[in-house]
Amino acid sequence: xxDLPDTDFTQRFxxxxxxxxxxxxxxxxxxxxxxxxxxxxxxxxxxxGELMAATSLLVGALKFDGLLILQARxxxxxxxxxxxCSGERDIRGMARYEAEQIAADATLAxxxxxxxxxxxxxPVKGQRYQGTVELDGANLSECFTNYFVQSQQLNTRFWxxxxxxxxxxxxxxxxxxxxxxxEEERExxxxxxxxxxxxxxxxxxxxxxxxxxxxxxxxxxVRLFDIEPLRFHCSCSRERSGNALVSLGEADAKVxxxxxxxxxxxxxxxxxxxxxxxxxxxxxxFAGGGTDEASETRH
Numbered sequence: 001x002x003d004l005p006d007t008d009f010t011q012r013f014x015x016x017x018x019x020x021x022x023x024x025x026x027x028x029x030x031x032x033x034x035x036x037x038x039x040x041x042x043x044x045x046x047x048x049g050e051l052m053a054a055t056s057l058l059v060g061a062l063k064f065d066g067l068l069i070l071q072a073r074x075x076x077x078x079x080x081x082x083x084x085c086s087g088e089r090d091i092r093g094m095a096r097y098e099a100e101q102i103a104a105d106a107t108l109a110x111x112x113x114x115x116x117x118x119x120x121x122x123p124v125k126g127q128r129y130q131g132t133v134e135l136d137g138a139n140l141s142e143c144f145t146n147y148f149v150q151s152q153q154l155n156t157r158f159w160x161x162x163x164x165x166x167x168x169x170x171x172x173x174x175x176x177x178x179x180x181x182x183e184e185e186r187e188x189x190x191x192x193x194x195x196x197x198x199x200x201x202x203x204x205x206x207x208x209x210x211x212x213x214x215x216x217x218x219x220x221x222v223r224l225f226d227i228e229p230l231r232f233h234c235s236c237s238r239e240r241s242g243n244a245l246v247s248l249g250e251a252d253a254k255v256x257x258x259x260x261x262x263x264x265x266x267x268x269x270x271x272x273x274x275x276x277x278x279x280x281x282x283x284x285x286f287a288g289g290g291t292d293e294a295s296e297t298r299h
Contacts, residue, residue, distance in 0.1 A: 009227040010060045010089075011209055016221035018189045019175040024209050025056040027091075027167040030232035034093050037272045043106050044097045047072075048081055049162035050140045052093050053169035055083040056230055057158070058119070061171065066123035072135060074115030077101035081112075084270075087124075090233035092270045108139050117143060148173070155190050163202040172197055193217070234271035241266040241275040242285050250286045257282055 010025045031049050040048065055070045062068065065087040072081040083093040102111065115135035122128050131151055137143040141160045148156035155174035162168070172193055180186045196216045204212065213222055244266065245253045257264050257279050264282075266275045277285075 008230040008232075010056050010230065011227045012060060012225040013209075013213060014223045014225070015193065015217070016223055017179055018193065018220070019178050019180050019186060020190065020193050021173050021175055022193075023057050023060050023171045025053050025060075025167075025169045025171075025230075026205075027052055027056065027230065030091050030230055031162075031167040033232035034270075037270075038094070040095060041097065041099055041102050042104065043102055043111060044078060044095050046162045047078065047108070047111065047140060048083070048093050048095050049167035050160040050169070051081050051083045052091060053160050053162075053167040054140065054144050054158060055085045055093075056089075056091065057169050057171045059085045059087070059089060060228060061173070062121065064121060064123050065125070066121065069118075069120040069122065071118045071120070072112060072115055072140075073118070074112035074135070076111055076113040076115070077106070078111045084235075085230070086235075089228060089230040090235070091230055092232060092234045094270045108135065108137070108143075117147060119147070157194050157197070159197060159200065161202050161205065164206060166205075168205045170197060170200070234268060234273065236268035236271060236273055236275075238275050242277065242281075245277060245282060246285055250282075253282050253286070254279070 008027050008030045010023055012021065012023045014021050027049070031052060034048065034052070035045055051070055051072060055068060058070070059068050067087070068085050070081075070083045073079060077098045078095060079098075080096040081093075082095070083091065085091040112135055116132055117135055118130060118132045120128070120130045131147075133143075133147050133150060135143050137146055139160075141158045144158040144160070145156060148154065148158075154176075157172045159170040160168070174186070174190050177186070180189055199216070200212070207215075210224065213224065245256075245264065248256065253264075257277065262278055264277045266277070267273070268275075
């Protein structure tokens with residue numbers, strides 16, 4: 001298998017003789033799609049890209065049918081970062097920020113002081129899960145490392161990077177006892193793979209997964225699995241926006257249209273799509289006519 005072209009994917013790998021697994025992620029087009037829809041300052045764009053990379057890695061690690069949602073919240077200049085990724089690997093992301101409060105050299109602590117990270121798993125079947133931890137690392141890589149260690153009690157390390165214009169990430173995780181039963185051997189093995197991964201420089205990520213794996217672990221037997229493609233896709237729709245109006249009740253929806261000068265505009269915070277509803281659209285919604293013949297949408 002040759003090195004991969006520039007595209008959006010995750011790819012798992014497994015150390016044949018160690019109790020360690022790993023996964024790479026590279027987001028090019030999907031990250032660009034997200035940034036094209038909002039004029040994010042560079043520090044905001046960087047954190048959002050890192051969160052997208054982490055979300056993609058978690059979808060690969062957790063393996064479920066449904067929706068994974070990561071939200072980082074704070075009372076600082078960035079009150080919200082949010083990324084959603086489906087089991088089909090459709091990904092979207094957005095951020096809220098106060099541009100005048102964001103310095104070019106701002107750290108995570110500057111941008112999201114006293115922040116917290118919430119992971120929500122909303123499966124198609126089964127029970128919804130939600131867990132929250134503090135943003136207690138110097139960067140998002142450390143925060144996710146801490147989150148996984150606390151929640152799964154497994155040695156886990158994240159490396160996240162957007163410095164070259166793409167959102168990239170690497171996950172290493174120690175597996176339950178199998179190939180290595182001696183505790184000291186397991187710990188030495190874990191420290192070895194982490195130490196080697198920590199030597200990676202941002203510019204080296206572009207060399208391709210197989211090249212990097214060989215450079216880092218050429219003395220190990222490593223099995224590389226098939227890639228899993230990702231893509232930017234926003235799940236907003238005119239129908240969903242219409243359902244939001246219906247949830248207000250007919251009287252309140254009609255009042256809202258009047259208050260807005262005869263037309264309600266519903267914006268998607270993820271992709272900036274705008275949906276417009278006038279009085280006839282609202283009447284049609286509550287008459288059970290749906291949104292098929294309603295007003296056009298505009299970007």
